[in-house]
Amino acid sequence: MVMSDRMTTLLIFLLMIHGVSSEDRSVSYSPPHICALKDSTVIMRCTYKYPISYQIKKVFWTKGPLIMSVEAPDLSNDPEYRQRLQYLGDEQQNCTVRLSHVTLKDSQIYYCRFITDRYKWTGKPGVTLTVTDLQVESPERVTEGDSVSLTCKSSCALTDRATFIWYRNSLKILTESKFRNTLILNPVRREDSGRYSCAVDGHTHVSPDVHLNVMYPPRSVSVSIISPSGVIFEGDSVTLNCISDSNPPAGIHWFKGGTFVGSGRIFSISKIRSDDSGEYKCRSFNEYGEKYSDTVTLNVMYPPRNVSVSIISPSGVIVEGDSVTLKCISDSNPPAGIRWFKGGTIVGSGRIFSISKIRSDDSGEYKCRSFNKPGEKYSDPVNLNVMYPPRNVSVSIIQSGQIWAGDSVTLKCISDSNPPAVNFSWFKENESSAVGSGQSFSALQSGRFYCQAHNQHGSQRSDAVTVTVKYWRIYHIAIVASVCGVVATVIIVLLTCWKKLHSKSTTNNSDGISMKSENKEISYVYENVGAVHPCTNAPKMTFPLYENVTIYENCTAHRNMP
Incomplete structure (x- = not known):
């Protein structure tokens, strides 16, 4: 009897496992396998049938694994499912349920369980739910110009037909491969570098970002002057910056003209000099290539020097x-x-x-x-020092006053020239030959004289000057000498006569000669001796023999006498 009860229980259990009975109990799941995207909503469709004689007390969903000795839990009472699970069926034929915001932990086998007025059973084989996320598969490192494929992958094939969406740097990419999970970049460009992710249209889940690193040689290489911002003066501190777009980051070399002057992205000159003026450029290089910047000119301002x-x-x-x-x-x-x-x-x-x-x-x-x-x-x-020939040539007479025959008249030739004139020639007017040389000339006779001054740049003659020599002074001297001689002779004769007369008067008065007549003659001779010369206060005498000659005829002649 005990054995019979056990067999009956086993039979009932077997009937529950297979979901069917001889009385036509059955549960159908469509589809039996579901691949759902993380955070999506899944509908597990379920229908059942049972004998009319049965009365359904409760229909609920549970998940495996099923343990025979443990009552299967009702997911609607599970805190993890309570808010997400919604029963859509009825208690007659439809046992469909909806599970929202599925997570990776929701990947399980789900069953619909029935409680009737006679027994309990679980519909087999249940619905196998696989929850998957999305992952972008891409090469880690690509070179510009390569053909690159990026794949949006999931751990299972999504049950619903998926429309894939691609993002680069969180911005949607418009692509022709809309219904494919592969994004092809052919050829890949440096602009294609960035963070890529994918999603399925209609779903909120987006795959984690994958960085596509496109390697390329330097481009857009340029030099900027960081400081000073305006004119560069000698002594200023000057800083240059090399700007370059490359992947991987480029090394930098600096050149002035064709000469290497430094390295590094920043090039500085602490106290710039005028010699630092010139054209500067940078060379940007990596393993994929190199490029030079355009030149920038440093024009260093400085004050005048070496004037x-x-x-x-x-x-x-x-x-x-x-x-x-x-x-x-x-x-x-x-x-x-x-x-x-x-x-x-x-x-x-x-x-x-x-x-x-x-x-x-x-x-x-x-x-x-x-x-x-x-x-x-x-x-x-x-x-x-401007050289020029003689000019303003003139003659200067050194002496002043009247010039008498026998005197020398000194003439000097004066000129303005550069260099000073050293050669002088003297000429008498109307005579072709020179009468003298040197800057000074002594004239011994009357006439008109001029000089000619010379230097290596030319010559010029002076105007003529007149030299007058007075010759009557010679006759004056002769007359005075003659008069003096006559006076001296008369005095001697008178003294001799006087002496003789005096001797006779004292020794022999008997001669009876009268002195009256002799005294009369002497008186005649000396009658004008007492006159005084108006210039010298000396006696002035006139003699019958020279009655027309006046001694010391004028003061001027007298002063000019030796």
Whole structure:
């Protein structure tokens, strides 16, 4: 009897396992296998039938594994399913259920269990639910120009027909392969680098990002001046930055012209000099290639220096009438303005200063002033020594007063010339041959004389001057000498006569000679002796023999006597 009960129980259990009975009990699941996307909603469709004589007390869903000695739990009472599980069937034929927001842990075998007025059973074989997420499969490293395929993969084939959506950097990509789980990039470009993910249209689940790393050589290489932002002056600190787009990041080399000057993305010059002016560029390189930037010019501003003046023309001696050109040489940046000075007076501007027909007045010291925004500087002066032939030639008479025959008259030739005249010739007017040389000349006779001054650049003659020599002084001296001789002779004769008369009067008065007549003659001779000369206060005498001759006839002649 006990054995019979056990057999009956086993039979009932077997009938419950197979979901059928001789009385036509059955459960049907459609589909029996479901592959659902994580966070999606799954509908597990279920129908059942049972004998009319049975009365359904309860229909509910449970999950495996089933244990014979343990009552299968009702998922609607499970806290993990209570809010997500919704029974859609009835208690007659439909046992469909909906499970929302499925997770990977929901991957189980689900069964519909029935409780009737006679017994309990679980419908087999149940619904196998596999919950999957999405993963993007891509190569880790690709090179620009390659053909690349990215695959949106799941652990099982989704039950519903899926429409795949692709994202790059969280932005949807429009692609022709809409219903395929593969994204093809052919050829792949550097712009295709980024974070890729996929999703199924109508579902919120998105795969984790996968980074597609497209390798490429440097491009868009350029140099920027970080500081200073404006004009660069000598002494400033200057910083250059090399900008480059490459993958992997590029190494950087710096060049001035064709010369290597540094490395690294930043190139700095702490105190820039004018010699640092020039064109700079950077070379960006990685294992896939290299590229040079365009050049950037560092134009270092500095005040004038090495300022000097040079004579371009003429190359030798400067002669009056020459065209003279001066050039101001200056090293500066920006190019300097130029002012020209003669002494302290401004005479012109511009790098070239010209005098078309130079004059002697243009002789002097010239200098230029070179100036720009950073500063200014003067050149050393250069001397223009303008040569010219003699001019303003004149004759100067050294003596003053009247000139008498026998005197020498000194004449001096005066001239203005550069270099000073050293050769002088003297001429008497209307005579072709020179009468003397040297800067001074002694004239011994009356006439009109002129001089001619010479230097290596020419000559010029003076106007003639008149020299007058007075010859009557010679006769005057002769007359005075003659008169003095006569006076001396008369005095001697008178003294002799007086002596004789005195001797006779004292020794022999008997001669009876009367002195009256002799005294009368002597009186006649001396009657004008007492006259005084008006110039010298000396006695002035006239004699019958020389009644028309006046001794010391005038004061001037007297003063000029030796």
